[in-house]
Amino acid sequence: MSFAIEITELRKHYPGSWSPALDGLSLKVPENCIMGLLGPNGAGKTTTINIICGLVEPDSGRARIFGVDCIAHTTAVRSQIGVVPQQIALFPNLTATENFAYISTLYGIEKRYARERAGKLLSRLGLEKHADKRISNFSGGMKRRANIIASLLHYPQILILDEPTAGVDVQSRAMILDFIQEYKQDGKTVLYTSHLLDEAEKICDEVVIIDEGKFVTEGTPQQLVNKTPGCTDLEDVFLHYTGHSVRD
Ligand SMILES: Nc1ncnc2c1ncn2[C@@H]1O[C@H](COP(=O)(O)OP(=O)(O)O)[C@@H](O)[C@H]1O
Ligand SMILES: [Mg+2]
Incomplete structure (x- = not known):
């Protein structure tokens, strides 16, 4: 195995x-x-x-x-690997989309691909309507779901x-x-x-x-x-x- x-x-x-x-x-x-x-x-x-x-x-x-x-x-x-830490690891004053765009550049993901990937994950985790809101305005559950998206932008195996x-x-x-x-x-x-x-x-x-x-x-x-x-x-x-x- x-x-x-x-x-x-x-x-x-x-x-x-x-x-x-x-x-x-x-x-x-x-x-x-x-x-x-x-x-x-x-x-x-x-x-x-x-x-x-x-x-x-x-x-x-x-x-x-x-x-x-x-x-x-x-x-x-x-x-x-995609790691979702216990604490929220997002910039509170940026929107969800801005956070994901920034994190994608850290992974060297091409912009167009990054937008598409973030869009799919936002929709799967019920956040598509909130993509352009600042993280500071998110509820606890929304922050947690956004934190998961942030860890998966590079489509990790684990x-x-x-x-x-x-x-x-x-x-x-x-x-x-x-x-x-x-x-x-x-x-x-x-x-x-x-x-x-x-x-x-x-x-x-x-x-x-x-x-x-x-x-x-x-x-x-x-x-x-x-x-x-x-x-x-x-x-x-x-x-x-x-x-x-x-x-x-
Ligand atoms: N940065 C740190 N400095 C000193 N002690 C730490 C630190 N991080 C964790 N510990 C201690 O190490 C032990 C294991 O912690 P941790 O791995 O956070 O456990 P868990 O996640 O299972 O609650 C605990 O006794 C904790 O107090
Ligand atoms: Mg712990």
Whole structure:
């Protein structure tokens, strides 16, 4: 089987923190799959994503995209991945169209092609009527959908989303989840983090649970429910492995 993302023994200890953010984490994401990266607050999900996209350098270990090392070949890897960060990464005083035009130039996408691509995505994510409005006038759900468009202008093979549905309205959430599933049907791979376990159970082909920077377990949601005693859904499985204590 070929893997879209392969992470091997990643370690990262931020200077000044008590414990490592990643403590020998390994995981593999098969091609053309929706993989959920699940874990409590502080488990290391965002650090993992930041290493994949070259924003954070690990202390040791490897991250590879289609076999290419993410740390040594950041530019090549960035052309293969679209990353939707947890925070909105758009210019609030520019319109959606202006944001996408600017981001497209960073990727070296030809203007005409960029406009066409942005137009298709705006329409698919229900924002075509708002294309010429400033991002600062968008609702939370609209900003989140625009953030997704910004990550996909270069039509990447892999879509990585960090908590894409946290704090969005029900309609935006449904549209985002539909869109993620559709992206996979187009032959692509999706890695997404969430703390909404019912959502992960619904859309993920496979999930991996991590805690304190370490691998805990993985499988299809159904496999995990079946193999974990006394569990009827993914939330039970999650609590079984990560405990009931609150993580702030
Ligand atoms: N820039 C940073 N500096 C210091 N500590 C950090 C930094 N980023 C994350 N951490 C710490 O690393 C751990 C993992 O964080 P993170 O990857 O954001 O987890 P998650 O996304 O699963 O909530 C946490 O303990 C967090 O406080
Ligand atoms: Mg996070």
